[in-house]
Amino acid sequence: MISLQDLKHSLISELELYATELKGKLQSVKKGISHLETQIRRLEDNILGQEYNQINYFSSLRRLHSDWPKWLQFMRQNVAKETQDRVQEMRHKLPIEDDYYGALNSIYVLLDVYLITPQDFAKGLLNGKQYNSSLDALDCYAVAQFALRNEYYKEALEWFYLSWNYQQNLKESQHKYFLLMGLDPVRFSKLYSRNLLKENKKVEAWKVLKEALLLPHHDIILFRKLREIERNFYVHSKPETSVTREYWTDHRECCRGEYKPPKGLSCYYEYGADPFLRIAPFKVELLNRSPYVAAYYDVLNDSEIEELKLMSSPQIRRSLLYNHTLDIDQADVDRTSNSVFMEETGITLLETISQRAADMTDLYVTAISSEDLQVINYGLGGQYTPHCDYFDENAENGDRLATVLFYLTDVQQGGATVFPFLRLSYFPKKGSALIFRNLDNAMSGDKDSTHSACPVLFGNKWVATKWIYHFDQMTRWPCLSIKK
Ligand SMILES: O=C(O)CCC(=O)C(=O)O
Ligand SMILES: [Fe+2]
Structure with a gap:
């Protein structure tokens, strides 16, 4: 049996051979560079001296046409092929x-x-x-x-x-x-x-x-992992008392659509900051001033919606909620849906949706200032009882300033998104989105943003949420007076 010591020595001598051949290749490249430099300099001198004629025209054309492929071929040439073969041979003798x-x-x-x-x-x-x-x-x-x-x-x-x-x-x-x-x-x-x-x-x-x-x-994965940990910090420290049962009556009434739509508010075209919006502005219906709640119509088209559903379906899993007593995430009757956070990097559709959320909100919607898009599917009876989207912690990267909730389906019956404190109901409309603010002007959680997803009575409800953090938005959000 060949000893480890001998193996090490043969590996070293093969590597030395490899280094010598590499050096040879390096020298050829350097020679090539200086040759090219001399030729280019001569050509430039000729041009400056108005001597741009068929001779130098041909010679520069030939160089570009014929020399470059040769260089490419040379770059691709395998250095020290035999040395590589011998090292490959050694594999059989190496420890397995x-x-x-x-x-x-x-x-x-x-x-x-x-x-x-x-x-x-x-x-x-x-x-x-x-x-x-x-x-x-x-x-x-x-x-x-x-x-x-x-x-x-x-x-x-x-x-x-x-x-x-x-x-x-x-x-x-x-x-x-x-x-x-x-x-x-x-x-x-x-x-x-x-x-x-x-x-x-x-x-x-x-x-x-x-x-x-x-x-x-x-890479971005590091950042997302960091975000995931932070998300857990928040969720775990979320006060249990954040949602009490006292406004459940309002929740139910809102789900049944018993309150009239708000009066005195407006519908308007939103032109935003992007020049493209001059031609295709958003159609907005303001539903509440403070906290800001507004519906944006026709923001996703049918093919985008189909693609999003298709892409998320294989990954979608039962949504979980944090259980404070057991200190675990678990399935819970308060949130009966399936959901998935979609890894956005490099996926054109998801990046487009993020950009649209940015255009709609006029906020920075980047990997740092927002969470990945979460796609959620509710079946019959599927719901999310009253809750707030904010964490209410003084986190370094900020809290969820705004929620953009895209509706990927109409729902035949039920499935409204409601704000019990505001006595406000929004019934899903395919392609629309609801934008609401979760933080007040002091960037603390605004209890009035409490909302719920009413149980689906008939049909199937698909939505997608984009949470935008207040971190990084100081140039996008005006300083407003703080509500006492
Ligand atoms: O599905 C809805 O209508 C609301 C979803 C929601 O509030 C959430 O996922 O935090
Ligand atoms: Fe929510």
Whole structure:
């Protein structure tokens, strides 16, 4: 059997060969660049000197026509094909997955039997004896991932923490090497925070994500995960008394449509800030001044609605509500619907809908200042009893300033959205949207925005909600007097 040591040596010599051939390619490119530069300079001199003739016309045309494809071909050429083949050959001699996972597993066995801490193990201290060997950030990361995959959450956390600590002291060049070898700090943060959440360490998970957002290549998923944690903070700390039963009578009466529509308010065309709205303004019906509630008609067309329903249907699941006593999210009779938050990035339709919400509200509707679109489906009897959409917490990223509720269907009977305190009912109209403000001018929750989704008596109700945060909107919202 070939030893690990020998394997390492052959890998190094193959890599050296590879580096030499790469250097050769690099030199050819550099030579090519200087040749091209000289030619271009000559051509420019000629043009400046009014010598733009058939000769230099042909020569520049030929270069563009024939040289570029050659360069492309050259770029695509495989460097050190034989070296690559030999490295590929070596694969058969390298440790296989079984060996690797076996070694990882025995780390856990050793730590468990001999009560060695991950810290001591990583620095080569085994039962009081110091060895001249240690693990690095990548090794610890591998052990952490193995533990996470096997659901040893507590152990995984210690290894993540160790790896994270080592990473703090790496030099720039080491970071690059580790990145090449699979230690991507963004992915690391996602796994680390997932592990922290499994151990119910929400604040720590939040901090890891927050810090990761400062990384140069952070992605939107990090942000969404951060948002998800924040959402849970809010939901978990939502006061139980936020909705009492006293206005249930109004809720029922509103559901039956017993209150007359508000008088003295207006219908108008909203031209907004986008020049396009000059040609196609929104048709708005103001339903209440404070808190602002208004219906916008014909904001989604039939094909957009069909696409949205089609796209969300496979993912839609029973909606859950937070149970304060049991400290879990669970299905609840107060919210009987199916719903899903749609991941928006790169999905044209969802981005268009966000943009439309921005045009309608004149607010910033970005990944930072809003939640993903939530599609909700209520079957027969489906409802959402009186509740507020705001969290009423002084959260760093703000609270839900406004709700844009798109109606994707008419409902034959029932299914109105009602505001018991305002004695206001809105019966679903396909393609329309209701916009209402949840916060008052001091950006605190406005109780009057309490609303409910009345039970569907006949038909099937589809809606989609877009929640917009007050965070980031200071340039979009005028300073208004604060209601006492
Ligand atoms: O479906 C409705 O009419 C209202 C939905 C709602 O209020 C919510 O999802 O928060
Ligand atoms: Fe709501």
